[in-house]
Amino acid sequence: MKTIIEVRGATLQALFLIVFSIAMMVVDHRFQHLEIVRTNISLALSPLRYLVSLPATGGNWLNDWFTSHTELLEENESLKAEGRILSARLQKLEILMEENARLRNLLGSSRKIADEVIVAELLSVDQNPYSQLIEINKGSSDGVEMGHAVIDDFGIMGQVIHVNPQSATIILISDPEHAIPVQFIRSGTRSVAFGRGSTRQLELRYLPATADIMVDDELVTSGLGGRFPPDYPVARVTAISEDKVRGFVSVLAEPKARLDSSREVLVIKPRQ
Amino acid sequence: MSQLKYLVIYLSLLAALVLMILPLPDWVQIYRPNWIALTLIYWSMALPKRVGLWFAFFTGIILDTSLGTLLGQHTLPLLLIIYINLNLYQRIRVLALAQQAIYILVLLLIDQVIVGWVEGILGRPPPLLTFFAAPFIGMLIWPWVFVILRDIRRKALLR
Secondary structure (H helix, E strand, O other): OOOHHHHHHHHHHHHHHHHHHHHHHHHHHHOOOOHHHHHHHHHHHHHHHHHHHHHHHHHHHHHHHHOOHHHHHHHHHHHHHHHHHHHHHHHHHHHHHHHHHHHHHHHOOOOOOOOEEEEEEEEEEOOOOOOOEEEEOOOHHHOOOOOOEEEOOOOEEEEEEEEOOOOEEEEEOOOOOOEEEEEEOOOOOEEEEEEOOOOOOEEEEEEEOOOOOOOOOEEEEOOOOOOOOOOOEEEEEEEEEEEOOOOEEEEEEEEOOOOOOOOEEEEEEOOO | OOOHHHHHHHHHHHHHHHHHHOOOOHHHHOOOOOHHHHHHHHHHHHOOOOOOHHHHHHHHHHHHHHHOOOOOOOHHHHHHHHHHHHHHHHHHOOOOHHHHHHHHHHHHHHHHHHHHHHHHHOOOOOOHHHHOHHHHHHHHHHHHHHHHHHHHHHHOOOO
């Protein structure tokens, strides 16, 4: 049987550890001091993470292996065609960029046009179903830093919130804790798009009822706040609902980026 | 040699961690039982002198890092249920497996409520009903966890 002293000792220890973990949560939520603990533990656990991602990787590999010859030929053809179209567009774009630079020079503005990018691959998707984080295979040793924007071929995906030497954690724009400053291309109205925890939806709250917004309007980053570079596609408006009582409209938009299916992503390094 | 056999505890927790972070489709994700809690409860019931609060603490921190949750979010409930378990294990050990499973359900629910509560404080309250599915799954698989870990413990001559 346990003695009274033993029980009391365990209670004190439990109380101490519980208070300690509450304190840890607060510190972790408010400050960055515990990042180092996180970094070291995830570094130690990285083999485990690799092991866990093996089934998915292996599946992809097998898939690639068994893709038939004709399919490859077809894919090759269509890629070539796409390449031709893209290079044609690129020519136009180059002319436009030159013109743009010239005009900006005329205006005396010094906005940067091209950003440097790092190509990264998805390592894993966060297992907490209530937040939307992904892990990529490039980290501080490749030049990824906290706050860098992340895009896929279609638009903005999110931003870097945590960096390890060989990997980085990205918070998606659809995370309920994430908000991104945006601008409507057509009307120029600025707003902020909040995540809702679903990869298919963003929400723009408290827009004035008089704002010029239509379904299918395109949203791009406004560049305000300095986190995201301006003019990257973010989302397309899918629904507008009016709050007649308070005179606001609330807008739902579908992210352009394939938040749930992109495997290759680009990390944008802001030019110094 | 006498220390080496305790490696079994760490290995089983490692296996539980793999099960916790194994990628699953979204719709299965919410039904994932808390393998770590189940494994910890078993060991603290079998070897309360060895697997106690500190064990729960460090396991919790590793779990929090792997899941990307706040440091402490899973640690706190693990500490709590292991503390409860340390006080009750002598009575629970003699129960039948089915009765034990109900006790396990209570512990897992406590764990889940605290994790969800912290999520709520952070501004992303979890969906009410499906959120409590995981502890019930945990209860259903407890007999298997218990038998498997008990056999492992006997093979490793831990007592």
